[in-house]
Amino acid sequence: MPIDLSSVNPNLLIILPPGVLAVFALVVLVLDLYSQEKRWLAGLSLVGVLLSLVALWFASRPGAVPPGDYFGRMVTADHFTFYMVAVLLVAAGLVILFSMDWVPRRLPKVQVEYYELVLFATLGMMFMAASRDVTLIYLGLELSSQASYILAGLLRNDPRSNEAALKYFLNGALASAVLLFGLSILYGLTGTTYLPEMLVALGQAPLPLLVTAMVFVIAGFGFKVAAAPFHLWAPDAYEGAPTPVSGFFSMAPKAAAWAAVLRVFLEGLSIPQVMDKWSVLYAVLSASSMLIGNLTALWQTNVKRMMAYSSVSHAGYILVGVAAAARAPEVGAGAVLFYLLSYILTNAGIWAALVALENQGEGTEMADFRGLAQRNPALAWSLLLLFVSLIGIPPTVGFFGKFFLFRAGVQAGYVWLAVLMAINSAISVGYYYAVVRNMFFEKTEKPRLELGSSLQAVVALSVLAVLVVGLGSSPVIQYAEAALGLLGR
Amino acid sequence: MTPVFLVAAALAVAGALGVILSRQPVHSVLALVLNFLGLAALYISMDAEFLGVVQLIIYAGAIMVLFLFVIGLLTARKDPVEREAGEPLPLQRPLSIAAAGTLALLLGGSLLVARFGGRPGVPTGFGTVKEFGRHLLVTHVLPFELTAFVLMVAVVGVIVLVGRKQA
Amino acid sequence: MQLPIYFPLGLGALLFGIGLWGALTRTNAVRILMFIELMLNGVNLNLMTFTRYYYPENATGPILTLFVMTVAAAEASIGLAIILQIVRNRGTVEVDKVDLLKG
Numbered sequence: 001m002p003i004d005l006s007s008v009n010p011n012l013l014i015i016l017p018p019g020v021l022a023v024f025a026l027v028v029l030v031l032d033l034y035s036q037e038k039r040w041l042a043g044l045s046l047v048g049v050l051l052s053l054v055a056l057w058f059a060s061r062p063g064a065v066p067p068g069d070y071f072g073r074m075v076t077a078d079h080f081t082f083y084m085v086a087v088l089l090v091a092a093g094l095v096i097l098f099s100m101d102w103v104p105r106r107l108p109k110v111q112v113e114y115y116e117l118v119l120f121a122t123l124g125m126m127f128m129a130a131s132r133d134v135t136l137i138y139l140g141l142e143l144s145s146q147a148s149y150i151l152a153g154l155l156r157n158d159p160r161s162n163e164a165a166l167k168y169f170l171n172g173a174l175a176s177a178v179l180l181f182g183l184s185i186l187y188g189l190t191g192t193t194y195l196p197e198m199l200v201a202l203g204q205a206p207l208p209l210l211v212t213a214m215v216f217v218i219a220g221f222g223f224k225v226a227a228a229p230f231h232l233w234a235p236d237a238y239e240g241a242p243t244p245v246s247g248f249f250s251m252a253p254k255a256a257a258w259a260a261v262l263r264v265f266l267e268g269l270s271i272p273q274v275m276d277k278w279s280v281l282y283a284v285l286s287a288s289s290m291l292i293g294n295l296t297a298l299w300q301t302n303v304k305r306m307m308a309y310s311s312v313s314h315a316g317y318i319l320v321g322v323a324a325a326a327r328a329p330e331v332g333a334g335a336v337l338f339y340l341l342s343y344i345l346t347n348a349g350i351w352a353a354l355v356a357l358e359n360q361g362e363g364t365e366m367a368d369f370r371g372l373a374q375r376n377p378a379l380a381w382s383l384l385l386l387f388v389s390l391i392g393i394p395p396t397v398g399f400f401g402k403f404f405l406f407r408a409g410v411q412a413g414y415v416w417l418a419v420l421m422a423i424n425s426a427i428s429v430g431y432y433y434a435v436v437r438n439m440f441f442e443k444t445e446k447p448r449l450e451l452g453s454s455l456q457a458v459v460a461l462s463v464l465a466v467l468v469v470g471l472g473s474s475p476v477i478q479y480a481e482a483a484l485g486l487l488g489r
Numbered sequence: 490m491t492p493v494f495l496v497a498a499a500l501a502v503a504g505a506l507g508v509i510l511s512r513q514p515v516h517s518v519l520a521l522v523l524n525f526l527g528l529a530a531l532y533i534s535m536d537a538e539f540l541g542v543v544q545l546i547i548y549a550g551a552i553m554v555l556f557l558f559v560i561g562l563l564t565a566r567k568d569p570v571e572r573e574a575g576e577p578l579p580l581q582r583p584l585s586i587a588a589a590g591t592l593a594l595l596l597g598g599s600l601l602v603a604r605f606g607g608r609p610g611v612p613t614g615f616g617t618v619k620e621f622g623r624h625l626l627v628t629h630v631l632p633f634e635l636t637a638f639v640l641m642v643a644v645v646g647v648i649v650l651v652g653r654k655q656a
Numbered sequence: 657m658q659l660p661i662y663f664p665l666g667l668g669a670l671l672f673g674i675g676l677w678g679a680l681t682r683t684n685a686v687r688i689l690m691f692i693e694l695m696l697n698g699v700n701l702n703l704m705t706f707t708r709y710y711y712p713e714n715a716t717g718p719i720l721t722l723f724v725m726t727v728a729a730a731e732a733s734i735g736l737a738i739i740l741q742i743v744r745n746r747g748t749v750e751v752d753k754v755d756l757l758k759g
Contacts, residue, residue: 007627007628008627008628008630015631022638029645071628071630071631072627072628072629072630072631073628074628074629074630074631074632075631110649113645113648113649116645117642117645117646117649120638120641120642120645123638124635124638124639127631127635134720135629135632135716135719135720135723136631136632136635138720138723138727139632139635139636139639139723139727140635142639142727142730142731143635143638143639143642146639146642146643146646146730146731146734147642147646149646149734149735149738150642150645150646150649150650150734153650153738153741154649156649156650156651156741157745159742159745159746162738162741162742162745162746162754163742163754165738165741166685166738166739166742166751166754167751167754169734169735169738170679170685170688170689170692170735170751173689173692173731173735174679174688174692174695176731177672177675177676177692177695177696177699178676178695180696180699180724181672181695181698181699181702184699184702184703184706184720185702187703187706187716187717187720188665188702188703188705188706188710191706191710191711191714191716192714192716193716193720212594491659494659494663494664498663498664498667501667501671502667502670502671505670505671505674505675505694506674508674508678508687508690508691508694509674509677509678509682509691514684514686514687517687517690518690521690521693521694524671524694524697525697528697528700528701531664531667531701531704532704535664535704535705535708536708537704537707537708537718539718540704540718540721540722543722543725544700544725547725547726547728547729548693548697548725548728551729552693552728552729552732555732555733555736556686556689556690556732556736559686559736559739559740560686562740563686563740563743563749587680588673588676588677588680588681589673589677591673591676592669592670592673592674592676592677612712612713615712620715621715621718621719621722623715624715624719625719625722628715629719632719632723636723636726636727639726639727639730640726640729640730642730642734643729643730643731643733643734646733646734646737647733647734647737650734650737650738650740650741651737651740651741
């Protein structure tokens with residue numbers, strides 16, 4: 001039987017960005033064997049990420065890759081793919097940049113493996129965001145999750161890091177199994193793993209079973225994005241994992257999981273009978289994540305742990321957009337996409353500050369932030385601005401992110417949820433202020449806090465992005481909403 | 490088909506219950522092997538010979554041997570791998586109830602799905618190695634390549650976590 | 657004689673359910689990993705059953721099953737490596753005794 005290649009539809013340009021990243025990851029892995037000096041390999045990983053961004057720019061030029069599905073309908077060329085892959089690459093680049101001083105100090109023996117795992121995880125996430133086929137979404141999710149479990153446990157002589165890895169692993173593996181069970185029922189109801197076909201076939205599916213499958217899928221993704229009540233692993237994983245790794249967790253894997261949520265629910269499960277149901281379920285998850293995340297964060301004394309609860313509450317804010325997307329797809333999902341970018345840009349600077357503290361041999365407790373305004377005024381003021389953005393005060397990018405989510409919520413008729421989001425933003429002032437108070441109103445004898453050039457670059461980029469993307473948000477949100485032009489029908 | 494199914498299903502359920510009920514972890518592993526044997530027989534009775542064989546080689550062969558080695562390694566140390574069943578964890582009771590609830594829901598759901606009566610005949614080549622190979626390297630070539638990276642990450646990870654390098 | 661589809665589907669659900677029950681109620685990390693394997697086997701049986709009964713011309717289901725097996729193998733090796741690490745440093749495989757990070 002001859003092989004019919006017409007159904008495959010290969011296109012090299014569309015897989016060039018992940019391809020470049022994969023090649024660099026492998027080259028770095030091999031060069032590790034022959035090189036004594038490891039620092040330039042970190043630089044090479046960063047070059048890989050940047051070249052992958054360049055390749056993405058080539059692929060996303062109008063007309064370079066005609067919109068559609070390639071490689072046996074496994075990868076999709078649309079604005080959504082290009083936008084999310086770009087966001088993920090930016091996140092990976094920032095993480096590599098703020099790890100460069102930390103890794104030689106704390107992981108001297110496995111420096112290259114660290115970057116390696118970050119690159120592999122990013123590769124998996126890129127496919128998660130780029131695919132409309134559940135098979136590839138699942139495999140991308142697994143690649144990124146497994147690399148993440150290992151990253152969490154890299155400080156192998158530190159019991160806290162072991163514990164973080166174990167908890168992350170057990171919860172993540174359980175979540176994958178639950179997600180997969182839901183997906184297997186969806187496959188059984190429709191006979192396909194390709195989301196647009198699934199959408200067509202779902203019309204005839206028996207509703208009770210469909211809803212059961214949907215609940216499993218929501219629970220599985222709920223674990224991955226750490227939405228309450230599926231968030232219990234997150235604080236432990238964030239606190240115990242190596243600090244730059246926790247920063248990575250809060251930025252990239254979550255964004256990829258949100259991309260997969262939008263794909264699966266807007267392209268696969270968007271028949272009217274179930275849309276209302278998942279919309280309400282997500283609204284409930286949103287409310288509980290916001291409340292639990294914010295109220296628990298108020299009691300934390302460790303800033304890494306506080307940021308974990310803060311990320312739970314931010315998952316709640318994003319869920320407002322997801323819930324709204326059922327009724328107003330373009331506005332809701334566009335707001336989610338914009339918020340992901342804003343959250344990543346803001347978080348990068350905050351985690352860079354935490355990494356800087358660890359680089360000087362200090363911890364990440366609230367007390368370690370005492371007198372930071374004396375020790376490094378520029379960093380303290382930058383952090384203040386970044387916290388302002390996380391709270392959502394104008395003119396920062398966080399304000400615009402929250403504003404778009406709020407607007408989406410109101411347009412979709414979730415006024416109560418939008419109001420709850422505003423109230424929660426006010427609550428969140430409490431714990432961010434605790435850090436700010438320590439920085440500005442406490443005295444300390446500690447010496448000046450020095451930032452390496454790469455950390456300075458991350459903080460500067462973060463601050464700049466928070467101001468510029470905030471003020472120039474209208475083109476970005478337009479692009480984000482256009483990204484939904486091919487989605488959500 | 491029916492007697493084969495009944496025997497295989499009985500094996501699988503007995504294995505699954507064995508995993509949860511036995512006290513020694515080694516017995517749990519052996520019960521899990523029993524479960525996998527039952528499933529392999531089921532796959533073969535469903536005309537998916539290749540998957541049946543893979544189930545035996547990967548699961549019963551590779552994964553379970555790995556489990557046995559690790560348990561052996563752990564019991565060789567002084568630490569007892571299993572302790573006496575003590576106080577239930579705080580969340581244990583509600584969680585068990587939730588699990589039982591989902592189980593009941595699933596069983597009910599699987600009854601609901603039985604909307605067609607019979608099974609259509611299988612096309613020639615169903616479940617053979619040739620058929621798998623064609624799809625793996627044609628339409629599913631990207632996921633196939635990605636599994637290579639998944640395995641690579643596992644190799645790198647295990648070396649980093651338990652290898653000599655960092656010690 | 658044809659076997660109705662809800663027998664194999666029920667078996668798949670039963671395996672998944674036993675796995676979920678065990679994973680949520682047991683505290684031994686090695687055990688929890690075994691239960692997760694059991695859940696994945698329930699998923700695989702589901703996929704194969706649906707393919708065999710409704711979509712025999714379809715290759716997606718068996719191939720997804722194959723991928724799940726591959727991933728499960730990788731996952732088990734990573735999980736066991738993490739557990740070995742815990743035992744080296746803490747001397748226990750009980751999840752509830754691993755509690756440096758208060759929850």
